[in-house]
Each structure stands twice: as C-alpha cells, then as structure tokens.
Amino acid sequence: MKVIDSSALIKYLAKEKGWQEVEKHIVEECATLDLAIKEAGNALVKKVIKGEVSAKTADEILKHTPKIVKIFSQEDHLSKAIEISIKYKLPLYDSLFIALSSNIGVSLLTSDEKQAEISKENGVTTILV
Numbered sequence: 001m002k003v004i005d006s007s008a009l010i011k012y013l014a015k016e017k018g019w020q021e022v023e024k025h026i027v028e029e030c031a032t033l034d035l036a037i038k039e040a041g042n043a044l045v046k047k048v049i050k051g052e053v054s055a056k057t058a059d060e061i062l063k064h065t066p067k068i069v070k071i072f073s074q075e076d077h078l079s080k081a082i083e084i085s086i087k088y089k090l091p092l093y094d095s096l097f098i099a100l101s102s103n104i105g106v107s108l109l110t111s112d113e114k115q116a117e118i119s120k121e122n123g124v125t126t127i128l129v
Contacts, residue, residue, distance in 0.1 A: 004030040004069060005097040006039035007111035008129055013040055013061050014047060021129045025109050031070040033096055077103055088118045098122055
C-alpha cells in the first residue's frame with residue numbers, strides 16, 4: 001500500500017498529464033485522507049466551470065473514488081502534521097499526507113516536489129509522479 005496525496009489523486013481522477021503513471025500505483029492499492037476527496041472535488045468543480053467535464057461526470061468520479069482508494073480520517077494524524085507543518089513551514093494539508101505515510105509506515109505518492117522533499121527528510125519513501 002502507498003499513500004496518495006491530493007495532487008497525485010487529482011492527476012489521476014482528472015486524467016491530467018502523467019495520470020497513467022499514477023494508475024500503476026492505484027491498482028497496487030493506495031490510501032488517502034478524507035481531505036483528498038474534498039480537494040479532488042474542488043478541482044473537479046473548477047473543471048466543470050471551465051466546461052472540461054460535466055457535473056454528472058464529476059459527481060460520478062467522486063462517488064467512485066472511495067472504491068479505488070482506502071480513506072483515512074485526517075483527525076488521527078493532526079498532531080504529527082502540525083509538527084511537520086511548523087518545522088518546515090509547509091501547509092498543514094500537505095503535512096497531513098506526510099504524517100499519514102509516516103504513521104502507517106508506507107510510501108507517499110505525490111506530484112508536489114516540495115512535499116516530496118520534506119517527506120524524504122522525514123524518513124518517508126517518496127514517489128514523485
């Protein structure tokens with residue numbers, strides 16, 4: 001299992017450049033935070049507004065997401081995330097994915113270079129897609 005952050009999950013769900021690489025990891029089993037569903041939803045809403053996807057399709061994608069990734073509660077990882085966020089001046093929502101990866105002892109899959117660097121500094125194996 002790997003933790004997939006919002007940047008990589010959105011890349012996959014919205015079929016953005018490089019989504020096939022993310023798919024290889026999703027089929028091997030990924031977990032994410034409930035926060036990622038909200039962030040993916042926000043990205044899909046933006047695509048609906050731009051006319052890139054229909055509202056119905058966006059809704060179906062979001063409803064299907066829990067079937068392809070295991071969802072963890074962000075609340076269980078807040079303490080460690082706050083420490084990381086303060087130490088590295090990283091937004092809390094990015095720190096949450098590093099905390100989840102660290103707490104459950106798995107790799108982090110991300111498209112965010114800064115988050116990947118900080119994740120590695122915290123001893124988390126990180127895959128940048």
